[in-house]
Amino acid sequence: MAVLHSPGMTVGRTIGKVVAWIVAVLIILIAALMLFIFTFDWNLARPLVNEKTSEAIGRPFAIEGDLTVGWHRPAGETGWRAWVLWPSFSARHITIANPDWTKNKHFATLDRIDFQVKVLPLLTHDIIIPTITLTNPAIDLERLVDGRNNWTFKLKSSARPLEWKLDLHDIWLNRGNIALSDQQLKIDMQVVLNTLGQPIPIGEALKQQEEKSRGASADAVGKEGAKQLSAQAKAAAPKASEGSSSVVASGAARAPGPAAASGTATAVVQQKSVPQYGIGWSANGTYKHSPVSGSGKLGGVLALQDTSRPIPVQADFKAGDLRVALVGTVTNPAHLAAVDLRLWLQGSSLDRLYQLTGITLPQTPPYATEGHLIGNIRSGSSVLRYEHFTSRVGGSDVNGTVEYTQRQPRPLIEGELVSNLLQFKDLAPVIGADSNASKARRGETARQPSYKAVPTEGFKTDRWTAIDADVKFTGRRMIKDPALPITDLYTHVVMKDGVLSLEPLKFGVAGGALASNIQLNGSTTPLKGRFSTQARHLKLKQLLPTVKTMESALGEIDGDAELSATGNTPAALAATSNGEVKLLVTDGTISRLLMEEAGLNVANVVYEKLYGNRDVYINCAAADFVVTDGVLDSHVFALDTQDAVINIGGKVNMKNESMDLGVHPHTKGFRIFTLRSPLYVKGTFKNPHVGVNTTALALRGGAMIGLGLINPFAALIPLIAPSNHKSLPCGQLMTAMQSEQPTAPPPGQRQRSSGLRLPAGTPGAATAEPSASTPAVAASRSSAPSKKTTPSNGGAALQSPANSADHTGS
Structure with a gap:
């Protein structure tokens, strides 16, 4: 019996065959492509990769080892996305060359680099790399006196916008070395990075650093001074915890903040995920020909894109007689956008911090301080606040809060400081009135001549134009020689445009007050001063x-x-x-x-x-x-x-x-x-x-x-x-x-005031022009009876003149 085939059925079968063949071809092509990708020797692509990368960065770039590509299911993805394989790239023995003028041949070498790339974002020309792992990187950084440096690359410019955008999230480090030679800043440093044997929680690191820094404080201000500093820190802890906020690390654990200021390092809050250190580092070298050494820890991963995730940091380094230690967190480590740190400082004199920070501070005896440093660092507008700090300066305590604001034309430092127990002798270095032995301890080369009583040490006016200041200081109780009737001190220090003013400098003296307004203009040479007391x-x-x-x-x-x-x-x-x-x-x-x-x-x-x-x-x-x-x-x-x-x-x-x-x-x-x-x-x-x-x-x-x-x-x-x-x-x-108010001419001009004279006939009234060696006094022989006169105001209504004037006289 014959079978009839309708035209519709024939067409349907034909289409089915075509579709089947298309599917089969696609499967074969995909299989072939996958087979090619999985079996392709990617080392054949190294010359092209090296050429294109060298052209892009303007430096010779080379992958000298194997270049491989693998495919893996992504971690952390769910649903159907979990079945989309991501390519994993691995390259060995990578080098980036230095310019011809450098000492070393290579800017960077790398034993191995590993990273994955998300597949789906490639469709929109986005290269998203969740994590990149660097094994044993070695980086050489150099800068000459003329400003040339090897870390500035001449990247190839494009006439049209780039079609591809790179998004790199996290960096994992596995050992490494960094060398820095900066002739401008006079730094020669070697840094070694290494993976810690096991992660260290931030609370444990804080406790260890606190004990270590207290020992360093004892070296600076003595065991008794360090003990008193610890007591001050504990007393300041409640106030510190009331007025400050702490960075929340990883959304779960509190970074070291004011609670740790009391010396109770274990007060760091433990929650689901405590920030931990995974990398240790050590550094040795010189800064301005003085030895510098230090060590510390970093988080195991550096978050470059997630600026809300704090990264734990710890450092303890020594530069000359200065020792700095810190424990805490930073966010966006590429730019240090936010810092929340517990900070310790010890040294021979606060003015020596100028070389490190550019902040002008007075000369002091040896000091030790600890406090909470928070703030945000932005280009041209950084704000840092060292709050509720406690310190020992010589035998005195100094406590308070200071804030540094970056601005134009110069930064500003503001604050209020209080000393509950102030040693009068600790004020001597401020004007160079301390002993030669004290000068030597704080690193000052000038010496006071044995025959001079007034200090001869110069003011460092070149630093006065580096920063503006508005700081109030109160010394509530003065410890001094029993023969000195000074009880307390208050001053308001203002420095602006190179002019230093103390308005006022007020001492409690003998049940009364000795108040001065002092202005020293350091913007001129020589310095010009005015004093009103x-x-x-x-x-x-x-x-x-x-x-x-x-x-x-x-x-x-x-x-x-x-x-x-x-x-x-x-x-x-x-x-x-x-x-x-x-x-x-x-x-x-x-x-x-x-x-x-x-x-x-x-x-x-x-x-x-x-x-x-x-x-x-x-x-x-x-x-x-x-x-x-x-x-x-x-x-x-x-x-x-x-x-x-x-x-x-x-x-x-x-x-x-x-x-x-x-x-x-x-x-x-x-x-x-x-x-x-x-x-x-x-x-x-x-x-x-x-x-x-x-x-x-x-x-x-x-x-x-x-x-x-x-x-x-x-x-x-x-x-x-x-x-x-x-x-x-x-x-x-x-x-x-x-x-008749006292007067003074402008700085640099002679005084020509005749002064007050006793009336003629009074004992001691001058009868002739006195010589330089003969007292201008002559006894009167008048026999008029004396009469006691008491002014109603007690003679205490003297006022300082509003303006100075010159007078013609002897």
């Missing part, structure tokens, strides 16, 4: 706390000074100073014994020491020094009491640090058997000499001998002191001192 309510009783004869003193001292000067050292500023200094003592009482000792009343001194001590009343005391080219001329220097008027005249030369003063007592009572005679104060600041004016004493002795030859009783006449009965015009002096 006010002394208020300084108690006589507390001014000389170790002198028993001052125990019953009740008066107060007030004063003002206005000076200008030029010079790059404290000694040079003193030697060129111009201006005026005024002092005023209000009414009160003072020990009679002290007064008699000043006048060498031998009989009264013996009497007071044997039978007791009475007090005398102070009517007033006043001093007015005019300063010209570093020479202080005492136009008025007098003390008026119930018993005597004492005048001091002469000059103090700060150029050669010499004194030539005369002390002239004028009795108000009738004295018998007195040897009251003028005294002199001569010598230098370092070696002063106080004695009796032998000429005047010899005249009395000669007169006594001559009269004794005529009549033995007449020999007593030279030892009888008649009364002047003339007091200082206290009210007039106080009014004049308050109304």
Whole structure:
């Protein structure tokens, strides 16, 4: 029987056969392609890869070992994507050449590189590499003095936008070496990387580093200082934990933050995934010809694309006498976008951090500090905050928070610092007033001459234009020599455009205050300075706390000074100073014994020491020094009491640090058997000499001998002191001192102020132009009775002048 075939069936079969053949061909082609891919010797492609890569980077590039490709199912993918195979590339013995001018042949060598590429994104021209593993990379970095470096590549430019985009996520390192030779920064360093035997949690590393850094602190500030620093850190921990945030590493574990500041390193929160270290490193070399060494750890993987994932870092290195240690996390390590670190520093002087950080800090004794460093680093606008840090500087504690802001034209550092226990001697290095042994310990080569009292160490004004500053410092309690009546300190340091200002520099002194406004313009050569000082309510009783004869003193001292000067050292500023200094003592009482000792009343001194001590009343005391080219001329220097008027005249030369003063007592009572005679104060600041004016004493002795030859009783006449009965015009002096403000010319100009003068006829008033070596005092013979005058305001209303002015005078 015949079978009929319809046309529709024939066409259907034909199409089916065609489809079947197409499918079969595709399967064969895919199989052939897969067979080719899996069996192809990719080493044949090395010349093409080397050529194209060398052309792209502008340097010879070569894969000298095997180039292989494998196919693997991706880890972490789900669903049908888990069945899409990813190619895995592996290349061995890779080299990248250096420019001709470098010392070494290769910029980088690599034993092996392994990475996978996602397949599906290739359809949109995206090359996504989740992870790349580098085995034993060796990198050589070089820079010459002229700025040429080997890490800048001349990449091939394209006339049209690149069709392919590379997206590299993570880098795994397996051993490695990095060499850095930078002639500009004077760095020569070798760094070795190696895989740790087993991962180390960040909490364990923090605890280890804390113990190690505390030992380093003991080397810097002594065991007792390190112990006190630890106690300070524990006390600061609650405050630190209240005011700061910590980076959350891997979305699960807290990075070392303020909680660790207390010394309780194990306080790091343990959650599902604690950041761990997988790579260790060590470094050795030199920085500015000084040895540098260090070691530390890194996370096992560097995240280049996931900027929200913190990477654990740890470092402990030493450069000269500076030691720096840190433990914490960074995000986006390629740019250090965010840092959250526990930071320790130890060294011989804070000013030596300038070479490392570019931040201008004062000279100090050896220090140790620890705190929490957080911030963001961006090109041109970085902000770093060292918060709630604690430190020991010499024998003092310093605590607070400082913030560094990168800006134009120069960075700014701001902060508030507090010292609860401040050693006065720790302030000496700030102006170079510490001992030569101390200078040597902090690395300063300048030495103070043995014959100079005023510091000769220069200000480092070249650093003042590197940064601006606005820092407040409070010293709540001062530890000092018992003879110093200083109790506390406050200053506001402002540095802008190379001008350093202390507005004010205020000391608590003898129950009162000594406040100065100081401006040092370091942008000029030589430095120009202006100094304005006010002394208020300084108690006589507390001014000389170790002198028993001052125990019953009740008066107060007030004063003002206005000076200008030029010079790059404290000694040079003193030697060129111009201006005026005024002092005023209000009414009160003072020990009679002290007064008699000043006048060498031998009989009264013996009497007071044997039978007791009475007090005398102070009517007033006043001093007015005019300063010209570093020479202080005492136009008025007098003390008026119930018993005597004492005048001091002469000059103090700060150029050669010499004194030539005369002390002239004028009795108000009738004295018998007195040897009251003028005294002199001569010598230098370092070696002063106080004695009796032998000429005047010899005249009395000669007169006594001559009269004794005529009549033995007449020999007593030279030892009888008649009364002047003339007091200082206290009210007039106080009014004049308050109304006539001290002045100073602009820096570099001479002072021409006539100063305050005693009225004619007053004991000690000048009757003739004084010489450089003779005190400008002459006793008045007026017999007018004295009258005590007490100003209603106590003489404490002296004010600093708003502007300086020149005056014509002697």
